[in-house]
Amino acid sequence: MFEGHMNAVKLLHLYGTPGLRQHVGQAVRNGALLGVWGADGTHPLRCFGVGGRLWLEGEKIFASGLGLVRLAVVTLRADDADDGLSRLALVDVSDPARQDLSSWRASGMRATASGCFAFTGLELDPGHIVGRPGDYTREPFFEGGIWRYCAAHLGGAEALVDLWRDALAARGRLDDPMQLGRYARAVGLCHAMASLLRETGHTVEAAAEDRDSIDAAVAGALLARQFVEESCVEILQLAEKSLGTAAHISGTSIERIRRDLSMFLRQAAPDAKLLQAGRLLAGAGGGGPPW
Secondary structure, X not given: OHHHHHHHHHHHHHHOOHHHHHHHHHHHHOOOXXXXXXXXXXXXOEEEEEOOEEEEEOEEEEEOOOOOOOEEEEEEEEOOOOOOOOEEEEEEOOOHHHEEOOOOOOOOOHHHOOEEEEXXXXXXXXXXXXXXXXXXXXXXXXXXXXXXXXXXXXXXXHHHHHHHHHHHHHHOOOOXXXXXXXXXXXXXXXXXXXXXXXXXXXXXXXXXXXXXXXHHHHHHHXXXXXXXXXXXXXXXXXXXXXXXXXXXXXXXXXXXXXXXHHHHOOOOOHHHHHHHHHHHHHHHHHHOOOO
């Protein structure tokens, strides 16, 4: 949820008008939580004009924070631009009558209060349109920005490792050499992820506007995502092997974090992201080494 809030703030900082940024800044100071909702259902979100006013039609699925998020940055298309680039808009999504949590039946991340939000009939303030068509996927902040949710993955892994250590200590198993080896490996992976993500985040946020700098930043973020996923999967396996059935007892913090992290890692199109990194690296600097 916090990563989604920061993503929305970042998009508004990058592409929002000064007036919209001021409006949102005041809302955040008053406690508003923001989100970014980009997944369309069977009725993709569109806006259309009637009588000089803009209206919304459609829905968003996998909308996280229903009942918690007050303002969402959403992707949409103009009614007459079926094949055009998507746009961004800021919409008040606090109406409970439009929220449907029944579709969220996932075993993990239940606390995200995800589901479907119906926009049909909502009026869109023209001043709440964010940026230009295509800004949402503009690099290095689209694929490059995945370092933020990777940081959330790392936080989940660190929380699991902390609980795992406490469980071993409570059982008097911290002097077991096999357990120590697994624990040390997990801590080492967390340190490696943290180091890589610090470098990746700095590279993305400081990228120059030339194509080589942008491509290098995006490739780095995609590779970091791959490494973080693989490292977290290994940590999950180590924790489960170390704790046995205790890692699967419903109602415990260990089981909840293990289940949530396992699902959170399943982001869209991981193979395509790795292929994209390979293409960017193969074509960088005239095909030279990527170092």
